[in-house]
Amino acid sequence: MTSILLAQEFKSPTIEYAKVAPLLIVFGVAIVSVIAEAFLPRRFRYPTQVVLSLGSLAAALVVTVGLAGSKLLAAEGAIAIDGFTLFLWGTILVMSIISVLLLAERAVDGGVTAFAAQAAALPGTEAEREAQARRLEQTEVFPLFLFAVGGMLLFPAANDLLTMFVALEVLSLPLYLLCGLARRRRLLSQEAAMKYFLLGAFASAFFLYGMAMLYGFAGTISFSGIAAAIGAKTGVDGLLLAGTALVAVGLLFKIGAAPFHMWTPDVYQGAPTAITAFMAACTKIAAFGALLRLFYVALGAARWDWQPMIWVVAILTLGVGSVLALTQSDIKRMLAYSSIAHAGFLLIGFVGVRDHISANTSAILFYLAAYGFATIGAFAVVTLVRDASGEATHLSRWVGLGKRSPIVASVMALFLLAFAGIPLTSGFMGKWAVFSAAWQGGAWPLVVIGVVASVVAAFFYVRVIVLMFFSEPAAEGPTVAVPSVFTSVAVAVGVAATVVLGLMPEPLLQLAARAAQLVG
Amino acid sequence: MNGMAQPDNASYYATYTTVLTVILVGVAFAAAAFGANRLLRPTRPTREKLLTYESGVDPVGEGWAQTHVRYYVFAYLYVVFAVDAIYLFPWATVFAAPGFGWVTLVEMFVFLGFIAVGLLYAWRKGVLTWT
Amino acid sequence: MSTVRVLFVLLGAVAVGSALLVVTTRQIVHAALWLVVTLGALAGCFLLLTAEFVAWVQVLIYVGAVVVLLLFALMLTRAPTRPDPAARTPNAWFAAVVAAAVAGVLVTTLVAGFSGAVIDLDRAEIGGARVTGGAVFSTWVLPFEVLSVLLLAALVGAIVLSRRDVPNRPRDAEAARDTEPARDADDRERSSS
Numbered sequence: 001m002t003s004i005l006l007a008q009e010f011k012s013p014t015i016e017y018a019k020v021a022p023l024l025i026v027f028g029v030a031i032v033s034v035i036a037e038a039f040l041p042r043r044f045r046y047p048t049q050v051v052l053s054l055g056s057l058a059a060a061l062v063v064t065v066g067l068a069g070s071k072l073l074a075a076e077g078a079i080a081i082d083g084f085t086l087f088l089w090g091t092i093l094v095m096s097i098i099s100v101l102l103l104a105e106r107a108v109d110g111g112v113t114a115f116a117a118q119a120a121a122l123p124g125t126e127a128e129r130e131a132q133a134r135r136l137e138q139t140e141v142f143p144l145f146l147f148a149v150g151g152m153l154l155f156p157a158a159n160d161l162l163t164m165f166v167a168l169e170v171l172s173l174p175l176y177l178l179c180g181l182a183r184r185r186r187l188l189s190q191e192a193a194m195k196y197f198l199l200g201a202f203a204s205a206f207f208l209y210g211m212a213m214l215y216g217f218a219g220t221i222s223f224s225g226i227a228a229a230i231g232a233k234t235g236v237d238g239l240l241l242a243g244t245a246l247v248a249v250g251l252l253f254k255i256g257a258a259p260f261h262m263w264t265p266d267v268y269q270g271a272p273t274a275i276t277a278f279m280a281a282c283t284k285i286a287a288f289g290a291l292l293r294l295f296y297v298a299l300g301a302a303r304w305d306w307q308p309m310i311w312v313v314a315i316l317t318l319g320v321g322s323v324l325a326l327t328q329s330d331i332k333r334m335l336a337y338s339s340i341a342h343a344g345f346l347l348i349g350f351v352g353v354r355d356h357i358s359a360n361t362s363a364i365l366f367y368l369a370a371y372g373f374a375t376i377g378a379f380a381v382v383t384l385v386r387d388a389s390g391e392a393t394h395l396s397r398w399v400g401l402g403k404r405s406p407i408v409a410s411v412m413a414l415f416l417l418a419f420a421g422i423p424l425t426s427g428f429m430g431k432w433a434v435f436s437a438a439w440q441g442g443a444w445p446l447v448v449i450g451v452v453a454s455v456v457a458a459f460f461y462v463r464v465i466v467l468m469f470f471s472e473p474a475a476e477g478p479t480v481a482v483p484s485v486f487t488s489v490a491v492a493v494g495v496a497a498t499v500v501l502g503l504m505p506e507p508l509l510q511l512a513a514r515a516a517q518l519v520g
Numbered sequence: 521m522n523g524m525a526q527p528d529n530a531s532y533y534a535t536y537t538t539v540l541t542v543i544l545v546g547v548a549f550a551a552a553a554f555g556a557n558r559l560l561r562p563t564r565p566t567r568e569k570l571l572t573y574e575s576g577v578d579p580v581g582e583g584w585a586q587t588h589v590r591y592y593v594f595a596y597l598y599v600v601f602a603v604d605a606i607y608l609f610p611w612a613t614v615f616a617a618p619g620f621g622w623v624t625l626v627e628m629f630v631f632l633g634f635i636a637v638g639l640l641y642a643w644r645k646g647v648l649t650w651t
Numbered sequence: 652m653s654t655v656r657v658l659f660v661l662l663g664a665v666a667v668g669s670a671l672l673v674v675t676t677r678q679i680v681h682a683a684l685w686l687v688v689t690l691g692a693l694a695g696c697f698l699l700l701t702a703e704f705v706a707w708v709q710v711l712i713y714v715g716a717v718v719v720l721l722l723f724a725l726m727l728t729r730a731p732t733r734p735d736p737a738a739r740t741p742n743a744w745f746a747a748v749v750a751a752a753v754a755g756v757l758v759t760t761l762v763a764g765f766s767g768a769v770i771d772l773d774r775a776e777i778g779g780a781r782v783t784g785g786a787v788f789s790t791w792v793l794p795f796e797v798l799s800v801l802l803l804a805a806l807v808g809a810i811v812l813s814r815r816d817v818p819n820r821p822r823d824a825e826a827a828r829d830t831e832p833a834r835d836a837d838d839r840e841r842s843s844s
Contacts, residue, residue, distance in 0.1 A: 012623040013792045020793075027800055031637050034807055038644035075793040120589070120815045127815065140811045147804040154797065166794040170801045177808040216764055236764040242756070529701055529773050533655065536698060587726040589813040595723040596809045599716040600802050606708050607795070610784030617785075624788045627796070634799035638806035645814050 016074040019067060019081045022060035022089055023153050029056030030146035037140055046113070049142035050104045054097060056146065060153075061093040071519055073159055077222055080159040080293070080519040087365050087515035088156045088289040095281045095372045096149045098490045102274035102380055103141060107484035109183065109390070114272045114383065115141050116181045116189075123186040138181060144174040145278070152282050156289020159297075159519075161211040161221040161247070164290055168207065168250070171286060172200050175279060179271040184390030192270025199253070199263045207250025213243030214298075223298035230301040237305075244299055244306050248313075251294070254287035257313050257347060258320040261340045265328075268336035273391060276332065277379030280339050281372035288346055288368055295350075296357045297518050303353070310351040314446060318344035318453040325460045331382055332393045334460065335375070338419055341457050342371050345434055348446045352438025360441060361516035363433035366509055370418070370426035370501050377494020378415040384408055384481050392478035398464065400473025405480040409468045411495055416465055418498045420458040426501030433509065593647050597639075604635050655772065659699045666692035674750075683721050690714045700770065702778025 017024065033052045040048055070081045079085070106113055115138050117131035151171025158164035180193025215221050217239035218229035230240065253260040268276045299306060321341025328334040346364055353360045385392050385401065385408070392398070402409035418427035431454060435447045483491075501508060572579045607628070615624040642648055669688035676682050690713045697706035787795050 012619055012621070013789045015792065027797070030800070031634060031803065034637055034641050034803065037807075038641040076790045078791070078793040118815055119811050120813050138811060140807060143807060144804060144811075147800060150797075150800065162791065163794045163797075166797050166801065170797060170804065173801060174804050174808065177811065180812075213760070213764075216761075238760045239764040242760045532701060532703070586729050587723070589727060592720075592723045592727055593809055593813050595716075595720045596806065599712075599720055600806055602712055602716040603802060606711055607787070609707075610704065610780045610787055612784075613781045614784035614788055620788060627788055627792055630796055631799040634796075634803050635806075638803045641807060642810055645810050647810055647814055 013076045015076075016072070016081075019070055019072065019074045020079065021063045022067075022093070023079075023150060023157075025056050025060045025063065026146055026150040026153060029053075030143050030150060033143040033146060037143060042136075045139040046104075046106075046137060049139050050100070053100045053103075053142050053146060057093050057097045057100065057149065061090065061097070064089045064093060071517065073519060077159055077224075078163045079154065079157040080223075080297075081157065082519040083515035083517045084289070084293070084361065084365070085157040087512060088285060088368075089153055091365075091369050091372060092149065092152050092282050092285055095285065095376060096145075096152075096278070098373075098376050098493055099274060099278035099282065100142075100145065101486040101490040102277055102376070102383065103145060105274070105383065105484060105487045108383055108386065108481035108487065111135070112183070113137050113139075113141070114183055114274055116183050116186060119181050123190075128186075141178060141181060144178055148174040148178070148278075149282070152286035155286040156293060158290065158293070159223050161214060161223075161294075164294065165204075165207060165211060167290075168204060168254070171283065172204070172254075175275070175283065176200060178275045179267055179279075181275075182270070182272040185270070188270040189272065190270075192267045196263050196267045196271075203250045203253035203260065206246045206253075210243045210246025210248070210250065213239050213246060217243055223294065226298040227301060230299065240302060241305055244302065245309065247294065248291075248306065248309065251287055251291045252313060254283060255291065255343045255346075256284070256340050257343045258316040258340065259313075261317065261320060261343075264340055265333045265336040268339070269330060269332045269393070273332070273379050273383045276335075277376045280335070280375045280379065284339065284343065284346075285368045285372055288350070288364060292350065292361060292364065293518060296353075296361070300357070307351055310347060311443075311446065314344055314347035314351055315449055317341070317347060318449060322453040322456040322460075325457065328460075329395050330393050331395055331398060331464070332379075334395070334464070335378060335382070338457065338461070339375065341453060342419070344453065345431060345450055346371075348438045348443065348450045349434035352441035352443030352446055354441045357518070358513070358516040359437045361518065362509070362512040363430075363437040365512040365515060366505070367430035367434050369508060369512075370430040370498070373494050373497035373501070374415045374418040374426060377491050377498065378412065378419070380487055380490045380494065381408060381412045381415070383487065384483055385478050386481050387478040395464065395467060396474075397478050399467050399471045400477065401467075401480075402469035404473050404477060408480050411491060413465045413468065414495060414498060416461040418502070420461040421454050422458075424502045426498045426505070429501060429505040429509075590647070593642070597642065597647075600635060600638065604632065607631065655699050659696060662692045662695040662699070666696065679725060680722070683718060683725060686721070687714055687718050690718070697778065700778070701772055704780040704783050705778035 029052055033049055036048050036052065037045060064086055067081065067086055069083075070086065071083070072081055073079070074081050103113065103115075108114075112135055117134070117136040117138065118128065119138050121127040121131050148171050151167050151169070151174070154167035155164065155171055158167050176193055176197040179196050180190045182189035211221065214226055217236060218226040218234075220226065220229070249260060253263075256264045268280065271279065295306065317340060321337050321339075321344050325334050325337035325341065328337060346367055349360050349364045349367065382393065383391060385398065387397065401412075414425070418425035421427040421431040431450075435450060438444075438450075439447050611624065611628045614620050615628070666689050669685045669692065672685040673682045673689060676685060690709060694706045694709035694714065697703075697709060
């Protein structure tokens with residue numbers, strides 16, 4: 001920062017456009033789709049938006065693959081393009097493409113998307129009924145979705161606290177909005193959006209305060225600068241500790257780790273299920289990416305200071321996720337607690353590190369990919385089980401589903417088994433990778449707790465399977481909607497990834513191992 | 521700020537001393553006027569005198585009315601453009617400096633362009649017309 | 652520069668005092684107005700530290716725009732402007748304890764961190780428009796541009812949530828009537844007469 005004090009040192013910035021192209025494509029097309037939303041006649045909006053979203057994400061994915069092997073700091077050091085970033089970009093983009101398919105699904109709810117006909121029409125009013133009758137759709141969800149994806153791409157790549165904060169806001173703000181746009185059960189959805197927004201704003205404030213503290217400590221906000229300041233022991237420890245703690249709160253909130261998980265069940269339940277799927281997979285991936293980069297690259301040398309704190313958080317998260325999931329009677333809430341428990345498993349891998357971060361990093365990368373595919377698939381199945389009022393999410397409605405619709409129930413069972421970490425599924429390989437990395441990192445007590453939590457968690461996953469297959473269906477059970485090609489593809493990709501990563505995890509594990517290099 | 525030279529903060533404070541003086545004089549003026557008013561005037565309140573003046577008609581109901589949400593969008597547009605405008609100041613001070621020039625010009629206009637898209641959207645959605 | 656110090660302490664006291672009033676006043680509109688005083692006093696502090704640009708950002712954005720937004724948001728609610736008995740909750744003392752504890756920790760940290768630090772105000776040019784411009788348009792270009800995307804996303808979101816986009820409606824006034832809950836009809840009639 002001091003170098004800019006003198007006028008003669010001004011220089012125009014260089015941006016490596018080719019290297020940040022995925023980011024630029026997503027943001028650029030998001031803006032194009034806002035323009036499309038403004039100017040196209042209503043009947044053309046939905047197809048245009050779907051094509052734009054899918055096209056931009058696919059293009060960004062292709063460019064990301066083409067960037068393989070890059071290792072540099074781009075855009076004046078604001079973002080790090082390394083194997084880690086590219087792996088996460090690829091994962092987020094693939095998951096986003098699947099999420100767009102869920103967003104675009106029209107077949108399961110009578111030919112309209114799952115989003116509010118008119119977000120501004122109050123629930124239960126004449127205006128809302130009219131909007132419903134006119135079969136309106138709020139196609140702004142697509143540009144908002146793309147904004148969120150752009151933020152998620154920037155978040156784990158950010159190489160200084162300012163960029164990270166801006167990315168955090170860019171990914172959060174559209175998500176707050178999207179959570180409140182459900183077509184059915186709108187009050188619940190709006191409540192979810194409100195809670196998420198208020199708590200999210202609070203968490204952002206924590207992050208910002210922590211950022212100020214870290215700046216006070218190091219005199220810079222770039223990750224390498226903070227790492228250098230820790231190495232040189234120049235700053236004041238109190239500032240470092242307080243800053244680390246506050247920044248961690250902001251990130252752990254996004255991850256859904258206890259005790260900052262309170263929003264998760266309500267928001268996951270209330271949000272439109274496609275958005276829940278997207279949040280559960282992509283937000284978690286992006287936030288873990290950011291957490292790893294910040295804590296390994298910038299705060300890695302202060303590991304002894306933050307490890308105890310993350311230990312406590314990991315244990316709490318595992319406890320809350322596994323135990324409270326047992327008491328849930330709503331499938332979306334149960335999956336929400338399950339995602340909290342998974343955050344706990346990931347935290348074990350994150351904190352169980354001694355000298356070599358690469359083993360832990362690659363384990364987490366693999367786990368995130370495996371978990372993401374299964375999560376999106378599971379929520380996609382949730383959108384299919386419906387009754388007159390929309391999705392039938394209460395677990396009592398799922399009784400005997402296996403007899404009514406064996407395929408859907410089997411697919412759901414597969415995802416649940418993957419969540420439980422049963423061998424031959426992707427979940428098992430993920431847990432194995434994370435636990436063994438943490439064990440080698442010396443965090444064996446955490447691994448033991450993790451295994452116990454897995455056993456507890458397995459119980460509630462198996463309970464749902466038993467409900468579906470070994471109980472008689474109720475007389476007026478829900479129907480299973482026949483999805484269009486969109487949801488079918490999303491579910492099929494989830495199933496394929498879960499099975500393939502369970503049977504042949506080697507290619508992805510190797511890719512993750514090669515990607516586990518962080519530019520510092 | 522006097523450009524390239526070493527910052528001379530004595531003159532900086534001197535400038536703001538003028539501002540401070542104007543503020544203080546303004547406050548003193550208003551305080552003196554109202555104070556003198558209070559000292560000189562007779563005070564005989566009655567119930568009618570204390571009513572809100574509403575064009576000579578007796579006021580009805582409360583002073584509070586729930587506003588329409590469209591006002592909020594205007595307020596928000598104002599925030600967006602305030603933030604927008606605030607970046608023009610630092611931009612204006614540097615874009616002519618050596619080493620900046622065109623790149624900086626383009627950077628600012630990209631920023632403005634993005635926000636203009638928002639304005640375009642608002643216009644097409646009829647936010648800008650009063651119905 | 653003892654005048655600067657005296658003024659700084661005075662403004663700091665005003666900022667802290669009015670901040671306390673923001674959270675303790677029972678009238679929600681007053682809280683918003685006390686916030687103006689707090690933010691204005693902070694702007695004065697920035698000005699005294701020669702962070703001229705930051706100070707005017709504080710005035711233009713926070714005092715000017717954000718508080719206005721806050722007031723508009725208040726006016727959207729049916730909240731009364733009278734002192735609200737519900738504004739005092741049994742949790743107030745608990746919140747006060749938490750706030751005091753947090754303040755204690757933060758003040759301790761800051762004092763421990765910066766007790767000996769001195770900013771030489773005669774030499775400083777830390778928050779001027781020129782320095783900020785140099786930083787924003789060279790080092791921080793990417794976050795700066797992304798910021799405009801954030802503003803755009805928020806604008807689109809605000810319009811989506813507030814604007815009814817139903818074609819062929821005869822009158823928007825009718826729509827406005829629909830959207831207001833029925834129980835409010837009495838209030839509206841009284842206030843509009």
